[in-house]
Amino acid sequence: MFKELSIETILLHPIAMPMVRSLDTSFATQGAFLRPAVLVEVQTQNGATGWGEVAMTAWTPGYSYETVFTALHVLRDFLIPDLLNRQPIKTDEKWTWLHRVRGHPFAKHALLSAIFTAAAAEQNIPLAQLIQEMAGAGWRRDRVETGISLGIQPGIDATLEAIAQPLAEGYRRVKQKIKRGWDVDVVREIRQAFPEVVLMVDANSDYTLEDADRLKQMDDFDLLMIEQPLGYEDIYDHSRLQPQLKTPLCLDESLHTAGHVQLMHQLGAGKIVNLKPSRVGGLIEAVKIHQFCEQHRIPVWVGGMLETGIGRAVSLALASLPGVTLPCDLSATDKYYRPDITEPPFVLDAATSTIAVPTGPGLGVRVVTERVKDAEKAFEQHAKQHFNFQ
Ligand code: OSB
Ligand code: MG
Secondary structure, eight states, X not given: OOOEEOEEEEEEEEEEXXXXXXXEOSSOEESOSEEEEEEXXXXXXXXXXXXXXXXXXXXXXXXXXXXXXXXXXXXXXXXXXXXXXTOSEETTSOOGGGGGXXXXXXXXXXXXXXXXXXXXXXXXXXXXXXXXXXXXXXOOXXXXXXXXXXXXOSSHHHHHHHHHXXXXXXXXXXXXXXXXXXXXXXXXXXXXHOTTSEEEEEOTTOOOGGGHHHHHGGGGGOOSOEEOOSOTTOOHHHHHHGGGOXXXXXXXXXXXXXXXXXXXXXXTOOSEEEEOTTTTTSHHHHHHHHHHHHHTTOOEEEOOOOOOHHHHHHXXXXXXXXXXXXXXXXOOGGGTOSSOSEESOOXXXXXXXXXXXXXXXXXXXXXXXXXXXXXXXXXXXXXXXXXXXX
16 A cells, blocks of 8 residues: 655745635634745656645634744644655554654644655556545445535624625625624524525634523524634533534544544544544544544544645545545535636536546656745745734
8 A cells, every 4th residue: 555755855835825715713814815825746766756735814823823833843844854754654663753842833833744745646546545544445436425614703794795796606604703692693694594505613722611501592403513612722611512412522632632523532522523624633533533433433524724835635545535525625625715726726616516626646746846836935925014923
């Protein structure tokens, strides 16, 4: 299934990309006009290329404590030297040495993505097939069902408008960001305007247990789930909230390892898992979580971090696993970047609300070098101006 990989070079490309929309969450605006990321490019001695993305959603720490600057430092000074010391790389090893660098899951995900896409490219198979083999899965999807994640809007009319447009385009599941004071009344209006839509909300940790009565009112709106209502990294309080609600809770920010997912399950803190490969430190842990959830019949979907086509291709490959049974936050390219740094763009099939998993070898999409260079210039300019970046 796997083989050895000999790396020739690893390049880091810090980039900044203009986004077509920003996403207002309960904690901060995400993906505002220029969104940063770090691309990891691996060249193998056999001439294959692999790509990964440190999928930051802002310049400042917020969703995660990591920033593009911490990722550059941790990759350049620790993770990459450690990796190159272990040549040739056996891709089917357990990767436990990665845990010696604590934390920094977004950086680790980008590095592992680059290695696994390079390994898939060398074997002339799509990344999705390699992930399927890693997971020991008997089959995989060729299309992934997706919804759209919508930010907090300035008013109710703008909210209804922001929902109507993607629905007209064929998106079937809407995730509305909420926050304290922008919740029950808004969701009631949405439900009235769109009685049939598959609807969910994401609070990004804005509530506490004291808000339980308010959150209970959400049971009236037939929501698919409530995502991460309580504290960043909290599991225990969620276990006290879930029994008070009919609506299933889904954890995002609180789940960083398969152990956390197990704890969520054992405590009854949530019934659904938002699996973000960035948040859990890469595809190895993601596959482990997928396995646990399949064994315990916990529905999984793959969340989004406003990825460019690189991270998006990797996330779609992960989402092709059989246990990913709910619509993902992996919308079409035109909802994020026009143009993206990869070609061809990911497009929505309106009849099925799905996006095709790449079938080409490795990443399965082409990285457009000129656009990466432009995005590197934009990064340098912004970083020097705002962060004393040398
Ligand atoms: O909580 O899922 C989240 C974006 C930035 C930070 C946190 C979240 C999100 C999203 C984006 O919801 C989903 C997407 O990539 O479309
Ligand atoms: Mg979330």
